[in-house]
Amino acid sequence: MTRRVYLDHNASTPVHPEVIEAMLPYLGERYGNPSSIHAFGQEARDGLETARERIARFLRVGKDEIVFTSGGTESDNLAVKGVAAARGSGHIVTSRIEHHAVLRTCQTLERQGFAVTYLPVDEHGLVDPDDVRRAIRPDTILVTVMHANSEVGTIEPIEEIGRVVRERGIPFHVDGVQTFGKVPVDVEGSGIDLLSFSSHKIYGPKGVAGLYVRKGTKMAAIQHGGEHERRRRAGTENVPGIVGLGKAVEVRGREMTAEAARLTALRDRLTEGVRARVPEVRVNGHPARRLPGTANLGFRHVESESIVLGLDLKGVAVSAGSACTSGNVEPSHVLVAMGVPLDWAMGAVRCSLGRSTTAEDVDYVIECVEPIVRKLRAASPVAAV
Amino acid sequence: MRYSPALIDHFRNPRNAGLMPSPDATGESEYAGCGDLARFYLRVRAGRAADVRFQTYGCGPTIAAASAGSELATGRRVKELMGLDRDAVEEALGGLPPDRKHAADVVAAAIRAAARDWVSRHV
Known part of the structure; x- marks a missing residue:
């Protein structure tokens, strides 16, 4: 049987066994609606609030400042649209390399009359805090910059950006989906008012995420119904999912630091191994300020999807930087913004490496990549090698 | 699997891949949508494509389509290849997903261009 190696942890992760175990009672006997006042409801409420406390403790914030949502995309939408709706008009500052959950939300708001500045990044994908300072206008209502980029792993200087934004008294949203539970996030020290985080990137279940909302931040609800989540997000909470997220956070609290060091070493073993064997390879992203397990490798004159298919046939799962849809290939907006x-x-x-990744896995991937790229280049009319 | 076994086989073991020195005809096609590029080379004997080679840049299905197209073209009369249909290439691949139909288009167009190149100089 072909060896199977999963190197797509920035897309999703396997649910941790402890998380599954914690969730099971809430898929079984603890099925009550947490808004119900009877015992069944209160059992579910207890699970929900325990998870909320765990997350609040992990982020060193108040329990009431955590709002549960259905995913990172919803968290980003709630933060950006919620602040925009609370203000009614104004200007938003963001970067060109945000996740589409932020970028397309900003584009939608532009069509509704809001003004948006999309900040450039340098060749490593870094936003310059001075650019943020210069972009802020008297009518700026929100600054939203991601903590780390999912494609290249570059970690943004959110502490410096946060200082600039706080000086001006503007709400600061950070999309922390790729860093939450992977590297420390200093909510207070970075002046963060809204922080999106997700469950399935950190070995929790899919379909559940959260948004930290600093007390006093003006944010309107974007979906309406019951009184859930202190009227900030209507809809019965996904109790098993939230319990799973809470457990995943607890596990990350134990494992995060050691895991980050281990993954950084494995990531560097991968990039060095590939570079030693394959000519014309570059590492996209910041050389040092980068997510522990993320290596974005650019192979010149080869189409990324053909490498992904070649590796898939060897049992290796990675993701392509360029997305081909119905015969249209768009190079990644992140790499374009970086000037690649x-x-x-x-x-x-x-x-993107994770908990299960071993040195043997990494060596196997290095072995697989070289002949795939060599064959593709040999058949390519654009490659010189 | 998203792709047929025939497509995967051609992708894994492309037939006739690589440059042909001093070909009798060449033809190229680029799919503007995604930049996929196929170039075909023909060695012609007695009006037939005695040897066919290709170079291609693109996604897995395009590479597989070029390999399948090179097999389809080998031994055929060059004049016939001027009318090579993209459906024949897709059929040889055991079908293509709806969002990868361009793979057969770009390969069939490159083979037709190579055939035209030879015919324009020899007929």
Whole structure:
């Protein structure tokens, strides 16, 4: 049987066994609606609130400042649209490399009359805090910058950006989906008013996430119904999912620091191994300020999807930097913003390592990559090698 | 699996891949939507494509389509290849998903261009 190696942890992760175990009672006997006042409801409420406390403790914030949602995308939408709706008009500052959950939300708000500044990034994908300072206007109502980029792993200087934003008294939203539970997030020290985080990137279940909302932040609800989540997000809470998220956070609290060091070493073993064997490879992203397990490798003159397919046939799961939909290939908006030349950007492959990744896995991937790229280049009319 | 066994086989073991020195004809096609590129080379003997080679840049299905197309073209009369239909290439691959139909288009167009190149100089 072909060896199976999963290097797509930035897309999703397997649910941790302790998380499954914690969730099971809430898929079984503890099925009550947490809004119900009877015992069945209160059992579910207890599970919900325990998870909320765990997350609040992990982020060192207040329990009432955590709002549960259905996913990172909803958290980003709630933060950006919620602040915009509370203000009614104004200007938003964001970056060109945000996740589409933020970018397309901002574009939608532009069509509704809001003004948006999309900040550039440098060749490593970093936003310059001085650019944020210069972009802020008297009518700026929100600054939203991601903590780490999912494609290249670059970690943004959110502490410095947060200082700039706080000086001006503007709400600061951070999309922390790729960093929450992977590297420390200093909510207070970074002046964060809203922080999106997700469950399935940290070995929790899919379909559940959260938004930290600093007390006093003006944010309107964007979906309406009952009184759930202190009227900030209507809809019966996904209790088993939230319990799972709470457990996942507890486990990350134990494992995060050691795991980050281990993954950084494995990530560097991967990039060095590939670079030693394959000519014309570049690492996209910041050399040092980068997520522990993320390696975005650009193979010149090869189309990334053909590498992904080649590796898939060897049992290795990675993701392509360029997305082909119905015969249209768009190079990644992140790599374009970083100024990566097209002949490199089209061959970008993201490897994201996780808990289960071993040194043997990494060595196997290095072995697999070389002949795949060599064969593709041999058949390519654009490659010189 | 998203792709047929025939497609996967051609992708894994592309037939006739690589440059042909001093070909009798060449033809190229690029799919503007995604930049996929196929180039075909023909060695022609007695009006037939005695040897066919290709180079291609693109996604897995395009590479597989080029391999399948090279097999389809080998031994055929060059004049016939001027009318090679994209459906024949897709059929040889055991079908293509709806969002990868362009793979057969770009390969069939490149083979037709190579055939036209030879015919324009020899007929």
